[in-house]
Amino acid sequence: MSGSEKINVEVSKIIPLNNLVTRFEFKRIDGELFPTFSGGAHTIVEMKDGGIIRRNPYSLMSDPMDQHSYAISVRRDDEGRGGSLFMHNSLQVGDDMVLSYPVNLFSLDLRAKKHLMIAGGIGITPFMAQIKQLDRSQGNWELHYSARSPSLSAYADELLTMHPNNVHMYYDSENKSIDLENLLDGQPLGTHLYICGPKGMIDWAVGQAVNLGWPSEAIHYEEFLAPKPGKPFQVMLLASDKLVSVGENESLLEAIEREGVDAPYLCRGGACGQCETTVIESDGEFIHMDHWLEDEEKLSRKKIMPCVSRFDGKTLVLDR
């Protein structure tokens, strides 16, 4: 079976944090303990939304050592494909759900002398778990958290209360932004930089650090891409001998799964590389959305990441 192992859970708490963000907590149905995880790990949440199964990745933001419950925080995206709306509008305490075992694509490098974290908006979630992990090991860390306004800064109060000397807040509503160049300048040797937030913020921070001579090994970032809707298209799965229609609001991977084909995946956000699929034949244009494939591979027309990428054209034949 694809993806990591599954855990059957029920929703134990739903806590709205502000107008956009709600926290969901889960308990295991079988009464066993959850596995511990490392800060930065995510889980794939399976949602039975009417006739379709949605699988969205969310960062685990509970204490990594707490084996009694898992927690995620979900930002409502009114323009999205509906996963976050389902979580916000339809989910009730007591509902059954399926979570995947934790997978970490954004782990701390524990060789670092100092961890410098940059969060934008809901990008705070992986840091919540990382901070709990570092707190336990007396790690040296600093968080710079930028949000639209105090009322839309999830967990800022908790962070400021628990760690007044490590947490720095920046609010758009107060015209305050992170002075990145000054912040990066003068960091002690052995500092690692972690960025989680919107794509623009990641590009900006990574670009600044590289320009200042930071080694790429010391720069870590995580950006989950939600699969974007697009024009419907057809795909031939050669190994399974199936012709599949991909709808406007589903991803290629979701369409493949709907037809009962067990395709590999892990992050479902274009980051991990697990779902990489060989293209046998194509006549049309690839819409590559992932940040896994190298530019040359994208141009080669031989590979596609079905979790986020699409196709626009006459023929697409995949080795799946």
Added chain:
Amino acid sequence: MSNFSFPESIKSRPTYAKLEARAGKSYLFVADAEGAEAIIDLASNDKSLMFKAHVIYIPKNTGKKYTSQLEKLDINQLYIGPSYTAAQSRLKRTLESSHMGLQLFLSGTEGLIGQAQRDAMAAGIPHTAIQSEHRGSVGRRMQCVHCKGITEDVDVDPFVCSHCGLSLFVRDHYSRRLAAFQGVCIDAEEPGNIPTAVELYK
């Protein structure tokens, strides 16, 4: 000719490339013997690099051949010392007070490169972010896997461990943590059957 291209070997064997200029806030060079040539080459392409540079240089047996050339390069801070051990406290102190954006360049013998890399890794620089260029002797820093003693500048195979006296086979198996190649007893199966020592890479 101080350049030597090592034949392909096992994965653990370090490989080297030519030093190249990179964006950075400050530049730290550690070199020994013919390793000075790599710094001089780099400076000849970009003289201004040396204005922000701290160079730690150990001439070994090259006398004044390179020191007089280095002194002409407008190096911000040039230290010339008798041995790596003597320079080590300076290097460690420099790394401790350095900031992100420091670029580290190592050049010269494998023993020098390995030890400086080990100390830089301990200071938090990922080993893959350190540039190193081999120059000069192909002599190696060897650890005897039996008595754990280190023998410097080994250029024949097999060699006699300077600590326990066993005859050791020079392996390409390298340890970044120890900054040394591994030497293994060559006559363990048949004591006394020791091949004649030959010069490395000859």
